[in-house]
Amino acid sequence: MRKIIIKAIPGDGVGIEVLGESLRVLSTLEQCHAGARFEVDTLDWGCGYYLRHGSMMPPDGLEVLKDCDSILLGAIGFPGVPDHVSVGGLLLPIRREFDQYVNIRPVKLLDGLDSPLKLTGGHAIDFVVLRENSEGEYCGRGSIRNEGGPDEAVVQESWFTRTGVSRIIRYAFEYAAAQDLGSVVSATKSNALNYSMVYWDKIFDEIRHEYPQIHARSIYVDALAGFFVLKPHEFEVVVASNLFGDILTDLGSALLGSIGISPSANINPEKRYPSMFEPIHGSAPDIAGTGVANPVGMIWSMAMMLKHLELPEMEQLLMQALGDVLGTRQARTPDLGGTSTTKEVVDEVCTRIEVLARP
Numbered sequence: 001m002r003k004i005i006i007k008a009i010p011g012d013g014v015g016i017e018v019l020g021e022s023l024r025v026l027s028t029l030e031q032c033h034a035g036a037r038f039e040v041d042t043l044d045w046g047c048g049y050y051l052r053h054g055s056m057m058p059p060d061g062l063e064v065l066k067d068c069d070s071i072l073l074g075a076i077g078f079p080g081v082p083d084h085v086s087v088g089g090l091l092l093p094i095r096r097e098f099d100q101y102v103n104i105r106p107v108k109l110l111d112g113l114d115s116p117l118k119l120t121g122g123h124a125i126d127f128v129v130l131r132e133n134s135e136g137e138y139c140g141r142g143s144i145r146n147e148g149g150p151d152e153a154v155v156q157e158s159w160f161t162r163t164g165v166s167r168i169i170r171y172a173f174e175y176a177a178a179q180d181l182g183s184v185v186s187a188t189k190s191n192a193l194n195y196s197m198v199y200w201d202k203i204f205d206e207i208r209h210e211y212p213q214i215h216a217r218s219i220y221v222d223a224l225a226g227f228f229v230l231k232p233h234e235f236e237v238v239v240a241s242n243l244f245g246d247i248l249t250d251l252g253s254a255l256l257g258s259i260g261i262s263p264s265a266n267i268n269p270e271k272r273y274p275s276m277f278e279p280i281h282g283s284a285p286d287i288a289g290t291g292v293a294n295p296v297g298m299i300w301s302m303a304m305m306l307k308h309l310e311l312p313e314m315e316q317l318l319m320q321a322l323g324d325v326l327g328t329r330q331a332r333t334p335d336l337g338g339t340s341t342t343k344e345v346v347d348e349v350c351t352r353i354e355v356l357a358r359p
Contacts, residue, residue: 002036004309007068007274011046012086013283014293015074021346022298023072025318028350029306032357035314041068047078047086056089062097065274070305073278074298078285088140095133098273100266101164102171103131103245104304105280107232107252107262112326113336114257123233125255130175130237131245132168133266135159136196138242160196160241165203171269172239173211179237183215184208187224187240187248200241225251253280258335260284260294263301265308275308277301291341294333296322299349321352 008023010016026038043064045057056076058064065071071094077086094100109115109125119125141157172184186204190197201218208216219227221244227234228251240248253262259281266276279297287293299322306315325331331348332338 001034004036004038004070005068006038006040006070006072007065008040008042008072008074009045009090010042010074011076011090011283012048012078013075013285013288014281015046015076015283017074017288017291017293017342018279018295018298019072019074021342022295022302024346024350025299025302025353028353029314029318032353033314033317035311036309045090046076047081050081050086050089056086061090062093065094065098068274070309071274071276072298072302072305073276075279075281075283077283078288092138092140094276095266098276099134099268099270100273100275101132101134101167102265102267102269103133104265104267105129105131105245105249105252105262106300106304107249107255109256110323110326112323112329113261115255116257117229117232117255119233125232127232127235127252128175128237129245129249129252130168130172130239131249132164132239132241134242135161135164136242138246158196160199162203165200166207169204169207169239172237173207173214173216176214176237177211181214181236183217183235184211184237184239185224185235186216186218187221187238187244188218189221189244190218191220196241204239221248224248228252228255249280258294260333260335261296261300263297263304265301265304267308275305277305277308291343292334293342294335295342295345295349296326299346317353317356318349321349321356324352324356325349 008019010019023040030038050056076091077083106128137158139159143155145153176184188197188201190201232255253259262280264278264280268275279301281297303315303318325348331340331345333340333345
């Protein structure tokens, strides 16, 4: 049996609850399917660790993670630690050091989810946003000039390299081709960002000609946000910079009825380094400790991990179980209009896995 080594970082707030409970899903899969054995090492890094030690993770944190097969992250951020410190001290270093340059965020209305949109004509919401994950607006570079003076100014830099832009755009076209999808949309703002987005458009236009079978177009990101609401059924693959992809996918999650249900994958496609999987909902300190955080985003992220680890039968079993539980509309956390706890939803998913796995 294949052994999978996982480093689990519950982090902060509801991340501790959703990851802690959802790890039981992996145990259930392991018991019901002979495809893999999961060895999970849970690490107490995050804002609590920062308040005790002055850093979000130990100095050798990246070395600790380097040799695992996959990383699971609950959520990062909590009152008392500035967000730029928490994100910049753990999340961004992992993405950069392990060259996780592809961020995959599916926007798919599963059975049992209720979109706030009025969908007509049998239209479905089912597309993916591929976000550049290693540079761009989140490169972390900048400066403060004349600090404290009347002419004080700050400069926040964005870095777009040919390597970085080319590989995420090419990945988008390759993804579309592999999934037999017919269109790729690029999120841009080249009418206002006359260096970074003009350059992004230039490389998009270069690469699109290599894939004549795929319909490719660029849309200004503000208009694209509107189209997400007005006609989400028209999209299949959207490729975006770090900032634009981040904002668009939070909107995409809201289209599905709750920001608590969407997954994400931070991928090193070449598999030279471990990839990291996390829900996009954040640490939600307002409900932390109440036991009602939605675990769907975490469980769905685990399914994406199984697919990346080339365990398709386990991934399909988990997604079928998750879909069945959502479809019955019985185990639902308050964000979806129900009264279930995090534990109760995970219990139902585990039970459904056991039922589906019976011969």
